[in-house]
Amino acid sequence: MKFFTNKVRYSILAGLAAYGTYHLALNFIGIGFAIQDCSRYSEGTISIICHLFGLN
Template identity: 65%
Template sequence: MKFSTTKVRFSILAGLAAYGTYRLVFDIIGVGTALQNCHLSSEGTINVICYLFGLS
């Protein structure tokens, strides 16, 4: 069996792409939750997000 670095490289890239997609989905869900709770928080990153979307 011949060892190929190309297959290893592509599997690492596929893993990074899957991880990036996973993080992106949860970041979008987090922003959506923050926008629904703008009236509850007045500090930190949630306040900045609410300000950017005009909900503060």
């Protein structure tokens, strides 16, 4: 039973790590596309990133 519990625990952790990596990659791709058209975004995180990089 202990082997089964450890296997399930590691499977859940591996799944969460894969989901987090996937979500993070999609966020970076989205930010990359948004930075190319900064004039469309006037509020939120994208506007802050555009301001930091001087792309307003």
